[in-house]
Amino acid sequence: MAKTGAQHLESLRDGREVFLDGKKVDDVTTHPAYKNAVAAAARLYDFQADPENIEWMTFESPTSGERVNRCWQLTKSYEELVARRRAIEGWSRLSGGWLGRSPDHIASSMVGQVMGMPVFENHSKERAAALKDYFQYARDADHYMTYVIINPQSDRTKSTGEQDGECYATAVVDEDAEGITVRGAKMLGTGSIMANEVLFANIQPLKPGEEKYAISFAIPMNTKGLKIMSRRSYEESASSTYDYPLSSQFDENDALVYCDDVKVPWDRVFIYKDTDTARAQFQDTYAHYMQNYQAMTRLMVKMQFQVGIARRITETIGTSGMPAVAEKLGHLAAQAAMVEGLVYGMESGGSMYNGYYVPDRNLMYTAQVLTQQLYPEFVTSMRELAGGGLIMLPSSAEDFANPELNKYINATQKSALGSSEEKVKFMKLAWDAIGSEFASRHTQYEMFYAGAQFVTRNHALRTYDWDRSAKLVDSILDSYSLEDVIGDHRIAAE
Numbered sequence: 001m002a003k004t005g006a007q008h009l010e011s012l013r014d015g016r017e018v019f020l021d022g023k024k025v026d027d028v029t030t031h032p033a034y035k036n037a038v039a040a041a042a043r044l045y046d047f048q049a050d051p052e053n054i055e056w057m058t059f060e061s062p063t064s065g066e067r068v069n070r071c072w073q074l075t076k077s078y079e080e081l082v083a084r085r086r087a088i089e090g091w092s093r094l095s096g097g098w099l100g101r102s103p104d105h106i107a108s109s110m111v112g113q114v115m116g117m118p119v120f121e122n123h124s125k126e127r128a129a130a131l132k133d134y135f136q137y138a139r140d141a142d143h144y145m146t147y148v149i150i151n152p153q154s155d156r157t158k159s160t161g162e163q164d165g166e167c168y169a170t171a172v173v174d175e176d177a178e179g180i181t182v183r184g185a186k187m188l189g190t191g192s193i194m195a196n197e198v199l200f201a202n203i204q205p206l207k208p209g210e211e212k213y214a215i216s217f218a219i220p221m222n223t224k225g226l227k228i229m230s231r232r233s234y235e236e237s238a239s240s241t242y243d244y245p246l247s248s249q250f251d252e253n254d255a256l257v258y259c260d261d262v263k264v265p266w267d268r269v270f271i272y273k274d275t276d277t278a279r280a281q282f283q284d285t286y287a288h289y290m291q292n293y294q295a296m297t298r299l300m301v302k303m304q305f306q307v308g309i310a311r312r313i314t315e316t317i318g319t320s321g322m323p324a325v326a327e328k329l330g331h332l333a334a335q336a337a338m339v340e341g342l343v344y345g346m347e348s349g350g351s352m353y354n355g356y357y358v359p360d361r362n363l364m365y366t367a368q369v370l371t372q373q374l375y376p377e378f379v380t381s382m383r384e385l386a387g388g389g390l391i392m393l394p395s396s397a398e399d400f401a402n403p404e405l406n407k408y409i410n411a412t413q414k415s416a417l418g419s420s421e422e423k424v425k426f427m428k429l430a431w432d433a434i435g436s437e438f439a440s441r442h443t444q445y446e447m448f449y450a451g452a453q454f455v456t457r458n459h460a461l462r463t464y465d466w467d468r469s470a471k472l473v474d475s476i477l478d479s480y481s482l483e484d485v486i487g488d489h490r491i492a493a494e
């Protein structure tokens with residue numbers, strides 16, 4: 001048996017403190033701001049538990065013997081890595097890649113951390129044991145995890161410790177035999193309204209002297225004192241699924257999280273007051289590489305979806321055969337295929353790391369750097385292909401129910417492809433993919449989820465094989481000399 005959607009829904013009725021529009025939300029599984037996104041997450045588990053899919057979507061946990069999602073698998077070979085990616089891809093296809101923080105994202109990060117266990121052992125044997133045990137627990141429960149690894153954006157001229165206010169970033173304020181007490185905020189936890197557990201950590205650098213922030217731990221979303229402050233719900237403001245097919249179904253939400261003196265038991269504390277291990281958690285283990293390899297697999301699916309929307313737009317308005325438009329479509333297709341090629345390249349260029357087979361990290365950062373720039377440009381190209389047809393649409397599905405308006409809709413919503421109703425249905429999907437508030441948030445997401453551009457470009461710089469390039473340059477330089485041209489007729493320096 002693998003975890004099902006019903007089990008996931010039940011697990012979310014746990015008294016968590018989610019706040020929206022000034023009020024506390026009673027039940028995220030039924031609230032109009034979240035229920036469809038929560039149902040979309042539940043469908044992921046139903047998909048994996050389906051007897052048709054259980055083999056390729058799950059594997060047997062080495063500790064419990066139960067089937068759990070492959071995203072928890074510590075891959076030992078190229079074949080295992082590819083099988084694991086197919087499961088990630090399988091989940092991504094259910095939303096067209098629109099669930100950015102499906103449960104396989106943070107599970108991938110946890111896998112990468114466990115692969116780098118020596119980093120934690122160097123920090124503390126107890127903390128490393130806590131991480132190992134927690135990983136087994138989260139894997140065996142097939143938990144949906146989110147993470148909060150960035151401190152709230154405040155004043156970038158100051159370091160974390162220099163910001164105003166005691167409660168700026170999550171910090172240790174007390175400790176005793178049972179555990180630590182933490183207070184303060186983290187910037188955003190995508191999917192936190194519908195996750196089971198949250199990992200706290202610091203991917204941005206901390207300075208010596210900022211040890212109270214240099215912590216990492218995981219807690220259930222219903223932990224006493226954990227406040228989940230949701231952003232505006234696009235799902236709730238979507239008038240219907242017909243009008244906003246993506247916003248209404250896949251708004252995974254992002255929430256600022258605040259710890260109001262949250263107690264964390266020691267067996268859930270993985271890093272304690274160590275600025276260098278806080279950095280190493282992501283950079284010296286395989287965490288950052290595995291989590292973003294998952295993200296690239298998901299983006300590969302989303303680019304396939306977006307290129308499908310682009311072509312359908314041109315077919316709908318009858319421009320697909322025009323040479324300039326066809327050329328543009330070819331360019332978009334090549335960009336979508338490039339992401340796919342990079343994913344396969346990461347896998348075939350992978351290597352062994354502490355006994356595990358892992359994807360190539362420089363190709364992962366290459367994909368990250370290129371797609372951060374590519375995604376907003378891609379959306380702009382799609383908008384260019386569309387013109388005003390995305391806007392000249394009935395105000396909502398309700399217009400079809402008015403016989404007079406229905407007559408005018410049929411008379412005005414003409415298309416090179418299909419009926420007025422089909423045109424309106426498609427154009428509303430296209431708008432939700434490239435122009436709505438949901439679409440706009442997605443552009444911001446693709447530009448920032450792995451860090452700002454200057455950060456990912458630095459990672460690409462750090463991981464590129466510069467020696468190989470230097471050797472190539474030297475091999476050409478060494479193949480000729482000044483003597484080849486002028487012999488020994490060199491003019492002696494005065």
Ligand SMILES: Cc1cc2nc3c(=O)[nH]c(=O)nc-3n(C[C@H](O)[C@H](O)[C@H](O)COP(=O)(O)OP(=O)(O)OC[C@H]3O[C@@H](n4cnc5c(N)ncnc54)[C@H](O)[C@@H]3O)c2cc1C
Binds near residue numbers: 101441444
């Ligand atoms: C939709 C969305 C969902 C997210 N979900 C999560 C999540 O689930 N969990 C999580 O932990 N985080 C999440 N994040 C946060 C994300 O990781 C951060 O946005 C990202 O790391 C960038 O940090 P920042 O927003 O503080 O931007 P900043 O670091 O402040 O950068 C903003 C801009 O300022 C400029 N800038 C700032 N500093 C420098 C510098 N030193 N040199 C040059 N230029 C600079 C650049 O132009 C940069 O693009 C999410 C973000 C978004 C947008």
